[in-house]
Amino acid sequence: MSGRPSSSDPQATPLFILTGFLGSGKTTLLARWLRAPAFADTAVIVNEFGEVGLDHLLVTEGEEDDVVLLDSGCLCCTLNSSLAETLTDLFHRRARGEIPGFSRVVVETTGIADPAPLMHTLMTDRLLAARYHLAGVIACVDGLFFLDQKDGFEEVRKQVALADRLIVTKADAVPAERIAQIQGFLKEMNPGAGVLVSSAGDLDPVDALDQIEPSSALAWQASHEGLHHVHSGHEESDFETLFVPVEQAVDWPGYAALVEAFQSRYGADLLRVKGLLKFAGEAQPMVIQGVQHVFALPEATKHASSGARLGLVLIGRGLVKKKIEKLIDKCLGGGKPDAAE
Numbered sequence: 001m002s003g004r005p006s007s008s009d010p011q012a013t014p015l016f017i018l019t020g021f022l023g024s025g026k027t028t029l030l031a032r033w034l035r036a037p038a039f040a041d042t043a044v045i046v047n048e049f050g051e052v053g054l055d056h057l058l059v060t061e062g063e064e065d066d067v068v069l070l071d072s073g074c075l076c077c078t079l080n081s082s083l084a085e086t087l088t089d090l091f092h093r094r095a096r097g098e099i100p101g102f103s104r105v106v107v108e109t110t111g112i113a114d115p116a117p118l119m120h121t122l123m124t125d126r127l128l129a130a131r132y133h134l135a136g137v138i139a140c141v142d143g144l145f146f147l148d149q150k151d152g153f154e155e156v157r158k159q160v161a162l163a164d165r166l167i168v169t170k171a172d173a174v175p176a177e178r179i180a181q182i183q184g185f186l187k188e189m190n191p192g193a194g195v196l197v198s199s200a201g202d203l204d205p206v207d208a209l210d211q212i213e214p215s216s217a218l219a220w221q222a223s224h225e226g227l228h229h230v231h232s233g234h235e236e237s238d239f240e241t242l243f244v245p246v247e248q249a250v251d252w253p254g255y256a257a258l259v260e261a262f263q264s265r266y267g268a269d270l271l272r273v274k275g276l277l278k279f280a281g282e283a284q285p286m287v288i289q290g291v292q293h294v295f296a297l298p299e300a301t302k303h304a305s306s307g308a309r310l311g312l313v314l315i316g317r318g319l320v321k322k323k324i325e326k327l328i329d330k331c332l333g334g335g336k337p338d339a340a341e
């Protein structure tokens with residue numbers, strides 16, 4: 001890679017992935033949001049209409065169709081063959097005026113889904129990336145069962161690690177101390193993600209979705225510059241989180257070398273990379289987004305966040321801070337790291 005690559009279209013519709021383990025409360029949240037005025041002009045993609053209980057909200061009957069309009073102004077559609085096809089179909093139908101306009105999309109995943117492949121699709125399919133912009137991953141965390149699930153289910157830890165925002169559900173059904181305990185674990189597992197708490201889906205969709213700002217995820221760094229070990233009881237599958245400040249301006253070949261080094265040395269063990277880097281010649285810092293081996297083209301920050309610091313947050317397995325710092329330093333400085341580095 002040399003020179004500045006083009007980034008995604010600023011006109012692209014923001015898209016949110018709503019994930020969370022089986023029974024964690026995704027549908028309960030969506031069912032409430034679909035009735036909320038603030039959620040009008042949203043297109044929601046679910047696996048089955050039946051799950052969200054829409055019957056009395058329908059404006060159009062969805063007999064043959066997989067897209068229905070609700071009286072709240074939302075569109076609801078079921079996932080047909082693949083997410084890419086469903087999103088492309090929605091885009092064309094909106095352009096032809098066959099369905100009302102929508103200004104954001106929410107995709108609900110199934111409970112055991114790993115959100116990473118969806119994120120990969122949105123980051124790598126150029127046509128899709130020009131039409132839809134991955135604006136955030138929201139993970140529901142089961143207030144009743146999370147403390148038991150986190151040790152036994154890698155999916156749960158992965159969903160938490162990949163999220164930009166975490167929603168602890170079922171606060172009405174558990175003591176406040178348990179919610180506080182869960183919040184403590186979440187802060188350790190993914191310190192950059194904002195945590196909200198909900199009872200029976202009573203969460204304003206605007207607070208939950210639109211307030212996500214990638215760069216604000218870096219505000220925690222001032223107090224969390226060390227390495228965080230998340231003890232799950234399964235030592236070999238623990239995730240660590242670390243932050244490496246990068247103050248100097250970066251050039252594109254150096255950044256490409258770093259991405260290559262991450263991909264070849266860590267692969268799927270590097271679950272998430274988020275950050276802000278200042279590129280030489282660019283007025284605004286650029287947001288860095290990586291999910292396992294897939295890295296999106298860096299994009300200029302849309303909001304200037306006062307708390308944000310330049311650097312990279314890494315979440316993964318087997319990350320050694322000193323080694324990573326050295327790798328980043330070498331690649332961004334124009335050097336070629338040795339195989340052992």
Ligand SMILES: Nc1nc2c(ncn2[C@@H]2O[C@H](COP(=O)(O)OP(=O)(O)OP(=O)(O)O)[C@@H](O)[C@H]2O)c(=O)[nH]1
Nearest residue numbers: 022023024025026027028111169170173199200201
């Ligand atoms: N008390 C209480 N129950 C809740 C809350 N949220 C969800 N539930 C209940 O938990 C169960 C699962 O909720 P769903 O919203 O269907 O969860 P889901 O994540 O969509 O589940 P899957 O489709 O299996 O992945 C249902 O019985 C809900 O009524 C909550 O905030 N409080």
